[in-house]
Amino acid sequence: MWTYIVRRLLQAIPTLLIISLLIFSLLYITPGDPVDLILGTEDGTVSEEQRAVVEEQWGLDKPFLVRYVDFVVNACKGDLGTSYATNQDVFDSVMTRMPATLKLAAFSMLLALMVSVPLGILAALKHNSIWDSLATALATVGVSLPKFWFGLVLMIFFSLRLGWLPSTGSAELSEGLGTFLSYIIMPAASLALGMAATQTRMIRSSMLDVLNQDYVRYARSKGLRERVVIWGHALKNAMIPVITVIGGEVGGLLGGAVVTESIFSWPGVGRLMMNSISKRDYPMIQGITLMLCISYLLVNLFIDIVYAWVDPRIRLDKKS
């Protein structure tokens, strides 16, 4: 187990190096003078002396490769540079925002599962019935709606028309469960929509496979109650392929969070990213992208471990 985790973490290193190189070079070739961005000055108004000072201070006078290596070495020490716009430490800024994003992501995942598990099971149990068609149709509609638009529509109805929910902002759990839920439910629902749809389809087809297997037939013929057969025997195995799908969806969740957070003014990493883009704060954009990629890799590692734990047939130690 531990050797597996270590190996996976080692495997992630070249991946991260390549993605950091990609982002670093992209932002390097970007038009626009970093000195102007740092000083907030207009193009061409900075004196030569001033420019030299700033460039030396920020290491902008060094060649590309040196800057990249510096960036990587510093990143390993947890230093992702300093924001052009606010002069704050990038790593600290991202880390203060990260919990909000992860909370939103986790809650959306929970919400998606709360919808998709019952719906997927229902569709599989009532295979080829009206319920099945309805669940499948809902799932197709769910993946077709733009998530952020669904969020806007929720906001129009539940905040602006009915006035039931606050349209933007966030609350901590310590402020009371009701308050917490009233803020998180709409952004989470808009993120959960697509996931719930994909999961429903996945659970349905996976459940159909499992229900046709001998051990389920045996459990039934043994006279076990249907509820025990479904929840005790079938569901456990049906969920195994679903877990891998969830891993992939975390990526969409983090990407979607950028849009959703902007809509609902959720104080997470996504909104920080959009603010940084509008200010062309490249160290910040770079840092956020890297941190989100690392989170995604870690979540997927975690899911693979869970996968092996749920399904003992999968051996982590062997090369997959």
Added chain:
Amino acid sequence: MRDKKKKVDPVQKGASGEIGLESLPVTTYWTDVVRRFRKNKIAVVGLVMLLIIVILCAGAPLFTKYDPILDMDLLNQLKPPGSEGHILGTDNLGRDIWSRLLYGGRTSVLTGLTVALITGVIGVVIGLVSGYFGGIVETILMRMTDIMLSFPFLIIAIAIMAALGSSQRNIILALAIVGWPRFARLTRGQVLAVKNSEYVESAKVAGFGNARIILNHILPNCMGPIIIQATLAVGSAILSAASLTYLGLGADAAAPDWGVMLSQGRQYLQSEAYLTIIPGLAISVTVLAMNWIGDGLRDAFDPKMRK
């Protein structure tokens, strides 16, 4: 397409001897696919919906008398749907929403198609080459593919947009950069499945070149899943492009574009919700049509998969 109906029972007719051999319709894999697709009601509905959308958008000038950018009716700003002369109302500059919707569809649908085409071609070529030749080429190409797949693609696309700057062309570029790995992975899997089949072996024995074997013998047998993936890629590219544009990373604010319309509607959520609801519905209906077609194709290509 129309004459396929005759092909339903060729064996019966042939057996009864009424029809000569030359008029016996040939049932190929592809005619079978078309037949199964046409039997799928939802898929056909999707196709019809898509055709209507394409006709409306491509022939936009025929269906509206307003220019989507220049015709600003400053006396009739923010008129609700159903207003006189403006069936879907007007926006904050008095521009006709119906006409912006039609012209905007051009951008959205074309973006979706272009992205699917570019990612498809790049991905399929990489998949074919790595699957067919194997060895070090495969290792390098697939390692790249895996790396690209192991990142949240929208985040990378946003980062690319931040660097390249906002424009419709850059949206296509960004989505192409993040989109090809799915096709590469899929195609390689397909190639591996057919690479050792007898018809490929015999083509090799016959002395055909690699290019000919890949293009004439392997590719046609991998097309099913690739076409399905391409259909779904159009829909997902339309959705991603709308997200990027909504964030202000796409076409400029004057352009008629569904994403632009959505982001302009943001200011008027309270009183003019239709500015937000209408373009979103247009996106949803288009993507839904693509997904229905994709699902229908999946069943048509692989009837065994159907549950």
